[in-house]
Amino acid sequence: MHPCDLPEGLLPASALAIDASPTTPLPGAAARPRLLVVDDTPANLALLAHLLDGQYRVQLAPGGAKALELARREPPDLIILDIMMPELDGYAVCRALKADARTAHVPVLFLTALSRPEDESAGFAAGGADFIHKPFNPATVLARVATQLQLKASQDQLRAYNRGLRSALDERLREVDLLREATLHVMVSFAEFRDEDTGHHVKRTQEYVRALGDWLRQQPGSGVTLDDAALELLAKSAPLHDIGKVAIPDGILLKPGRLTTEEFAIMRTHAVRGWEMLQRAAQRMGTSGSDYLRYGMEIARHHHERWDGSGYPDSLAGEAIPLSARLMAVADVYDALISRRPYKAPYPHAEAMAEIIAAAGSHFDPAVVGALRAIEPTVRAIAEHWHD
Incomplete structure (x- = not known):
């Protein structure tokens, strides 16, 4: 039986909060982006794992608390996050992710059956990047995931470039400080010599x-x-x-x-x-x-x-x-x-x-x-x- 055909609640425990990729990575697998999919409905986790596993390394979490634990342990490249979950809903999880420097730059795609404008506004206010509405179209999911990953790759490049500039600037400022101190030393030495x-x-x-x-x-x-x-x-x-x-x-x-x-x-x-x-x-x-x-x-x-x-x-x-x-x-x-x-x-x-x-x-x-x-x-x- 394919996992997608399992009734809700019958997804094998081994599929929850684990990497859905093969245990031994295929050649080039390490270069594939890693996604964290969060949903309290096992059937939805199974369906998304099946859809995404061919192109990405997929990790699954059955709730908000587990999602935060996994994301903080090793930040993924993108998170697909259900909104309607017990205890911690998707909005709360997203706010916690954005408040943490380790995960603040990870894009979040909300997965939801909610369609009111105020629901989307709340999601964007929490830090979400986009929405996938249930029932979802597989082609739409893949397209939105690819778009957000491309955007994140560009932003990561820009941040790396800025870090390089900052490092170069710090080095130049250090050299200027050393030159200033040397200048002061020369002036003081001249005065002492006289x-x-x-x-x-x-x-x-x-x-x-x-x-x-x-x-x-x-x-x-x-x-x-x-x-x-x-x-x-x-x-x-x-x-x-x-x-x-x-x-x-x-x-x-x-x-x-x-x-x-x-x-x-x-x-x-x-x-x-x-x-x-x-x-x-x-x-x-x-x-x-x-x-x-x-x-x-x-x-x-x-x-x-x-x-x-x-x-x-x-x-x-x-x-x-x-x-x-x-x-x-x-x-x-x-x-x-x-x-x-x-x-x-x-x-x-x-x-x-x-x-x-x-x-x-x-x-x-x-x-x-x-x-x-x-x-x-x-x-x-x-x-x-x-x-x-």
């Missing part, structure tokens, strides 16, 4: 800034909203704070003693000079360059501003000073205090901290000074690790 007294000052201040920003952003109500990427970019930009010193004459920059009033006025121009250099670089790099160098420009120009407005070059006060520059101000002065210079001996850590704390609210942002006190062991560890 200043014989810096030693590891650049590295220490970079790590102080990173630690201060990280502590502040974790404090409720601090108003600091740096995410990981922004904090990393800020820390990378910190070494640019004195980039403008490349424009200062050697006789002033390398003078082994205190500067005269006139010399100090020239030295102070390094803040604006550094900002101008980075601004020109950003303009050449376009919009992305402006974003990338924003923290560097802020720090270079404003790290000598003071909380009370008595700093330079713009006499900014309070929170008008960019956060990046407020962090850099504390980091820069603390490190200058603990470092040996031709005109002074290094301060012990405790004395340097006392100087910073005393200047909170006048020279420095009190919140940043509070952060310095909170991470004092970390600051000391950085200073010791990168000791000159």
Whole structure:
């Protein structure tokens, strides 16, 4: 007896929720599209298996729950799905399939005796691709299956092409990031090369800034909203704070003693000079360059501003000073205090901290000074690790 001639409910159990193809695939069988047919009526499953098995690998499921299990285990190329089923109807199964990234792109052909316009609207709203109406015409079934498989093959090709483009773009962006970092490194190295007294000052201040920003952003109500990427970019930009010193004459920059009033006025121009250099670089790099160098420009120009407005070059006060520059101000002065210079001996850590704390609210942002006190062991560890 052919399975199509069996009464409903008498389809052999071995035909349910199994692959209806031969156990040993014929040559080329692996290339045939795989279909999942879902219906709670065994006779319908048998009929569709008989119709489709010649061209496709057919898997059968007697209900919605089994269909979801099979589809998630190994997504098929297409699903023929009955609507009127107990427990989970076809609409619910289709919505679950479309909500799962593993099966969202699998086309669903609804199999139904329902013919009202609102039934079709509900099917399309659930994510269905088309309808096969009962009683179905075998030629119509085959044509609609072939059409949907061709469409899916084209969409799969397009998605693969887009993935390739995305991968190539990611690689180019990675190369751009590496080039930017190399450019920053060259600029910072040039500035360090001109200043014989810096030693590891650049590295220490970079790590102080990173630690201060990280502590502040974790404090409720601090108003600091740096995410990981922004904090990393800020820390990378910190070494640019004195980039403008490349424009200062050697006789002033390398003078082994205190500067005269006139010399100090020239030295102070390094803040604006550094900002101008980075601004020109950003303009050449376009919009992305402006974003990338924003923290560097802020720090270079404003790290000598003071909380009370008595700093330079713009006499900014309070929170008008960019956060990046407020962090850099504390980091820069603390490190200058603990470092040996031709005109002074290094301060012990405790004395340097006392100087910073005393200047909170006048020279420095009190919140940043509070952060310095909170991470004092970390600051000391950085200073010791990168000791000159």
